[in-house]
Amino acid sequence: MNYGWSAPGIQVLKREDSPIHLEANDYIWLESVYIIGGIAGLPVTIFAVDRIGRKWCILFSATVSVMSWLLIGLADRVEYLYVARFMVGLSGDVAFVAAPMYIAEIADEKIRGFLAGIIYVMMLIGILIIYAVAPYVSFYVPSIIGAALASIQLVTFPFMPDSPYYLLSKQKPERARLHLQRLRGSENVASEFEEITAAVKRQQAEKGRPQDLLLSKGSRKAVLIMIVLNGAQHLSGISVFLMNLHEILLAADSVYMSSEIAGILFASLMLISASVADFVIDKFGRKALLITSSLLTGLCLLVLAIFFSLKKSDMDVDGISWIPLVSVMVYATVFKFGLGIVPIVMTAELFSAKVKALGMTFSDLFYLLFAWISVEVFQRLAITVGYDIPFYVFSASTLLTALFVQIYIPETKGKTLDEIQFILKxxxxxxxxxxxxxxxxxxxxxxxxxxxxxxx
Structure with missing residues (x-):
């Protein structure tokens, strides 16, 4: 909900009855400070996921999220919004490292992709809620909803099992066995427990220093894959659309539906697409979804760029003003079917246990940097040269991603976390x-x- 908040939230703040007065630069900074908060959360994440564990990091994130929602709901000055957006950027960074790590370590490999993909499905439900609610209610109402949802997590999640991998890394084998039995619903876990124990011992024998992300062949390949995939996600324009969808459709003069309704449809299509992908990711594999999604996403962005080029050249585009709306909706569908869901699944699969926290945090750094770059590129180019140029850039980036996936990325479907380390090496x-x-x-x-x- 916080990720998608700025698109409808800023439109509400621009109204005459807005509870907070904003200057022109405030609209841009409300987007950027969210990403800055995420970058500031990186050292917290590195320290916390291995010291206090994946489970308690998720609870820490939920606590900060509740506090930020309360601050947004009660804010009467823009400075309070800045603080709240910074806080939730920090909590989101912790959650988007800890949650995929937790799920990858508790899940059976046959359904690991499905369970990891639920993270993105939940994120899309949050975006849909904020798009559907924020334009039509008082400014504080979304804060009540967001705080209530995070509070439910705070009440229920402490009773969940912990990661057996984490407990073994902390020399707590008996607790690890008990938690694995809870996760599998059976006391007969001896074989899997021995496998996990052997994997943790072997991976802990490797050095866990920051330089080992580059010195180790497996970690080096994992880092490169995650840098490219995280870059591809944002240089395909997803953060730009989520934070500026209403503005883009208004600039295209797409009059077939209001920007508020278009936002709801956009989020709904992403949710449906991600849900379908979540069910088939362990059947068709990661590579097939990534390549198909990258190619189709690139074509949608190219069509949108061409439309804005025609519009900028003063060509009469009234007869084809439906194209941007259709392109954006098709984009929502094909992006979330692969490029929007597979990278978060693979993030938790590729790094060995010893460098997992460091590797995932390093990947998250590039995720946030590329998010910031994509928003800045769009904002600056749209003002100076028009909307078409940034979409040409995004289209080229996405099409090149399909080539990289085909050549360089291994298939991890159905592989244990230990097998994946052998493949990378x-x-x-x-x-x-x-x-x-x-x-x-x-x-x-x-x-x-x-x-x-x-x-x-």
Whole structure:
């Protein structure tokens, strides 16, 4: 809800009966300070996910979210909005690292993609709520809804099981076994528990220093993949649309429906698409969804860019003014079917246990930086040269992403977290029947010895 708040929220604040007076620069900064808060949350995230655990980081995030919603609802000056947006950017950064990590570590690999994808489905439900409610009610009402939802999490989530991976990393094997039994609904977890124990021991034997993100072959490849995917998400314009959708449709003179109704439809299509993708991601795999989504998203952005070029050249586009609306709605569908949901699933899959917190936080840094860059690129270019140029940039970026996915990204569907580490290192994984012995087999291999010499 906070991610999508600025699009309808700023429109409400522009009204004559607005409870807060804003200057022109305030509208831009209300978008940017959210991202700045996320960047400020990076050191908190690095410290917290391994020190207090994934579960309690999620609860910390919910607590800050409640406080920020209360501040927004009670604000009578723009400074309070700045503080609230900064706070929720920080809490969002912690949550979007801790939650995927938690889910990846508690889930069976057969449904890991589905469960990780629920994070994005929930995010889209929040965007839909804020788009559907904010334009039609008093300014403080969305804050009541947001605070209530976060409060439900604060009341219920403390009773959830903790991550067995995290408990083992803290030398708490008995608690880890009990929590794994709760997660599986069975006491017969000996085989999986041994696999997890072996994986944690092997991955903890690797160095967890920041430089190991670049020295280790597997981590280096994971970092590059996540930088590209996080960049692709935002350089395909998603933050621009979520924060400026109403403004873009008004600039296109698309009169077939109001911008408020278009926002609700946009969020609804994203929600439906992400929900469908969540059910098929473990069937069709990550690569197929990424490539298809990237190609179709790039085409939608190209069509939108061409329309704005025609409009800028004073061509009569009244007869085709439906094109921007259709392009934006198709974009919402095809983006969320792959490019909008797969990266968050893969973020929690690619890094080994020892550098997972560091790697995911590093990825989140680039996620936030690219979000900021995309918003700044759009705002500056739209003012100086028109709306078409930023959409040409976004289209080219998205089409190049499809090529990168095909050439460089491995398929992680149906693989355990330990298998994925072998794939990234380019080392054959032992047969699944011998997976409990994977740790000793891996340590005896020449490749592992070479890795040790190279700091990998």
């Amino acid at each position: 380019g080392i054959p994984f032992p047969p699944r029947s011998n997976s409990i012995r994977a740790n000793s087999l891996f340590c005896d291999s020449n490749e592992y010895k070479d890795d040790k010499r190279n700091g990998e």
